[in-house]
Amino acid sequence: MSDHWKLFLRNLSEFWKAFRRNKLGLVGGFLILTALLAAIFAPALTPHSAVDIMRDSNGRALTFASPATHSPLGTDDAGHDIWALLIYGARISLMVGFLAGFISMFVGSSLGIIAGYFGGAVDTLVMRVTDILMVIPDLPLMLVLVATIRQMDLKVSPLSVLILVIGLLYWTSAARLIRSQTLTIKERQFVARARAIGAGHWHIIRKHILPQLMPLIVTNTVLILSTAILIESGLAFLGLGDPTQPSWGTMLNFAFSRSAISNGAWWFYLPPGIAILWVSLGCILLGNVLEEMMNPRLTAHYLEGDKGMIAITDKETGL
């Protein structure tokens, strides 16, 4: 067990050495980390809560106050502090995005492994379902699902509905990717050997296939997080968020529907959008860098002269 740990730590430190050299990856990590920290330490970052109403000296609500009148980011149409809304909104946006992303990755990976490893009818079934889900336009489908589920009087909070609908619809591309990777790993010698000495399916999947798939799964989780966060913001903007727990998308919905634009209240509609961009860009940068580190093929081509192609051969042969 301690050997496993040593190996893991060594791999991790080697990974960090390679990763450290890539500026974009560092930027991505920084963007995600700052957003997470802001969400966790929200109460320490603002004296106000998301429901406090700011008032002037006469006790009237400060509505649409600019950042110059009320620092740091002004107030909204009802007098709420935008900065407080923003960092408490981070909790909602990140929670919905991360949970939905993890669900979709979990479902996608499990189905991909099962389909790839067992093949046959299970494989056909999973692949047909992904074929079907991939063709149906996703936003209309989600709108219809969320709208009808809300109407059904189930005892589920609006945010859980959102998390489940996003999580259970976005696993298709992950399932395909993991499946095709499982198919190639399954054919390797070490799997055949494990089977020859009598290892069961579960043992092979857990000990031989899953560790090989882990890099791919991690990379795709990071990438899918950005999708989940963007989708959440979109659904919330269209009015499907929880108004009592405003995420960044809900803030934009409020800003748009409560005439922040005609009031010139840029401090109301700019910050939530920048926050969404911040996190999703972070995930995309980090995800792409991880992907690049694991797929060296795209590093050079034939119209670049000889240097590039030699670099590829180096990586492939390890010479």
Added chain:
Amino acid sequence: MARRDYLIGKMGISLLTLLFVLLLDFLLFRVLPGDPVRAVIGRNIRISADVQSSLRAQFGLDKPIFLDQFVDTLGQWARGNLGVSWSQRRPVSEILISKLWNTLLLIGLGQLFSIIFGVMLGLLAGWKRKTPFDIGALTFSLIAWATPTFWLGIILLVSGSAWFGLPTGGIVSPANIGKPLHTVLPDLIRHLILPTLTFTILYLGEYMLIMRSSILETLSEDYILTARAKGMSNFQVLMRHGLRNAMLPMVTIIALNLGFTVSGAIYIETVFSYDGLGNLVQTALVKQDYPLLQGAFLLLAVSVIAANMLADFLYTYLDPRVKAN
């Protein structure tokens, strides 16, 4: 022979998807509390139980949900009868058709511009890899990818109207509403600029990224080396062997993207109050107009499925390899 099998397989999937959409659309709106009869009579509780049950019989609601009601509904849908909108008190199909062309216009223009510019820029970026141009193009597309559609729309709406005096909403000015669109063309174009621009910026980035990686894959194929060895110039190789092969995955991506395009239309039309299907879906959602939502979902899903099938047919003509095996 192989091509026929491939197409039959693809058509099978399309039919399966269609069936799934029909079933889902039927079931989702059937499990909602209240039935169509309740919707018709509204809050008029004085209608006796007898009349109510005869109304139910008239609507076929006394029959079992499967298969009778489902088949009945399918028959109605096939005849273009999608029910009556609760909020507008007009047949849903009539409303949908009146908005369809506006949306097709917006999506068509947006796709056209983003494909043209995306392919061109992606090709250049892949060819001139790691130059400032490539890095700039990559940065742009990453940011476009990470930007929420509706937020970009809001930003462009604010800046476009403040700096260039462009209209902020609608498809024509209030004075021109109701006139045939071709008679108010300059006004229509002014209204289309910002939504189309939003569309183009968003999808341009994605097409560029895909084209770039596709051309990178293609350029590391051995036939590119062969073409170089024959003495063709880099540019010739790029255009004759690179572009044509790299375009193939684009066809599939464009088709697969159609669903994604529909999402774009919903956001963009909402932001610009553009009088199309996307805006209609959003309004139906807010007003809880379920027949309208049901009809709009049906129309959007069926169009995307049909377009995908069309793309599969097209693909077999474009890629001789599919024809061969």
